[in-house]
Amino acid sequence: MSFTVAIDGPAAAGKGTISKAVAAHFGFAHLDTGLLYRAVGKRLLSGEDAVLAAKDLRAEDLDVDGLRTPEVAQAASRVAVEPEVRQALVDFQRAFAARSGGAVLDGRDIGTVICPEAHAKLFVTASAEVRAERRFKELTEGGLETDFDTVLADVKARDERDQSRATAPLKPADDAVTIDTSGLSIEAAIAAAVAVVQKARG
């Protein structure tokens, strides 16, 4: 396996930003695995069967518009409960992790299930309020009309579903380093993550 970095954590904790920055810093490829579940969730919303959609997923499906909406996020969290959907997405993720030149994968179960042998594992988290604040800002700046309480309720509902599902629930791997970004600037969070990966590279 080429050098693999697993970055897990709940919604809006800063995983995406940190993962992109770590990948850019080390010249690794990056896969946001949430997009796989979002692509399947979106196809479910348009009436398709989730398991068939997952089995038939292609790289191009990750590039379509509309994967970032709250509706699609909730649908993603719902399809992610189904073991057959998760199973259908395993090979895609492991093939990505195995590519030469190094890879960063971010998601919920990368360090625990998809790449338990990853060379560096991070669990990026923050309080539900801080995460809802960030998501609220992102959504309203993107032109969506919503209110903070709705966003907070959404974040909590997704946390609950992601943490309590039977298959591959969201939790830190035993050997993951946790970074709580609640009180950290983006720069400080990125620096902390880069330091963990640097140490693992030896």
Ligand code: DC
């Ligand atoms: O990271 P995200 O918000 O884009 O993820 C959307 C949903 O997909 C999330 O609520 C749970 C699911 N997911 C998962 O179960 N496992 C992953 N590795 C990534 C995402």
